Every structure is written in C-alpha cells, then in structure tokens.
Amino acid sequence: MIKYEIKTGCSFLNEKARQQRDIGFKPKLKGMRCGKCSEHTVIKFVETDFTHVKAVFNSCCSEFENRIKDKLWNKN
Numbered sequence: 870m871i872k873y874e875i876k877t878g879c880s881f882l883n884e885k886a887r888q889q890r891d892i893g894f895k896p897k898l899k900g901m902r903c904g905k906c907s908e909h910t911v912i913k914f915v916e917t918d919f920t921h922v923k924a925v926f927n928s929c930c931s932e933f934e935n936r937i938k939d940k941l942w943n944k945n
C-alpha cells in the first residue's frame with residue numbers, strides 16, 4: 870500500500886504538496902501494490918527551497934519503487 874506524508878515547513882508549500890499528491894500522484898498510483906512485501910511504501914513531500922516541493926520515496930523495495938516511477942514518469 871502507498872501512503873503519503875506532507876512534511877514541509879509552511880502552509881503554502883503544504884498546499885502545493887497536496888495538489889501534487891492529488892493531481893499528479895494519487896490518480897496514477899491508485900491500486901498499486903507490491904506483490905512481495907507487506908510494508909507500506911511512503912511518499913513524503915518535503916520542501917526543496919522556499920517555493921518548491923519534491924517527493925521523497927521510502928519504498929518497501931527497489932523493484933516497487935521502479936514500478937512507481939515508471940508509472941509516474943513514463944508516457945505509456
């Protein structure tokens with residue numbers, strides 16, 4: 870199962886992270902699960918500077934992380 874955490878330093882960035890999560894991540898990753906591991910995968914949004922956030926992956930295993938990244942960033 871994929872969980873999301875939003876841990877930025879300010880409410881503006883938290884809002885930005887929530888939008889990324891709801892628009893960019895959740896619809897694409899919905900229903901994905903690792904067939905091997907029982908631990909959760911956590912995608913954490915943190916600030917990169919005062920105006921940007923990025924996603925940090927704490928995946929159960931590297932295979933699942935690769936599947937997630939393929940889903941997010943590959944075009945097919």
Ligand SMILES: [Zn+2]
Nearest residue numbers: 903906929930
């Ligand atoms: Zn796994």
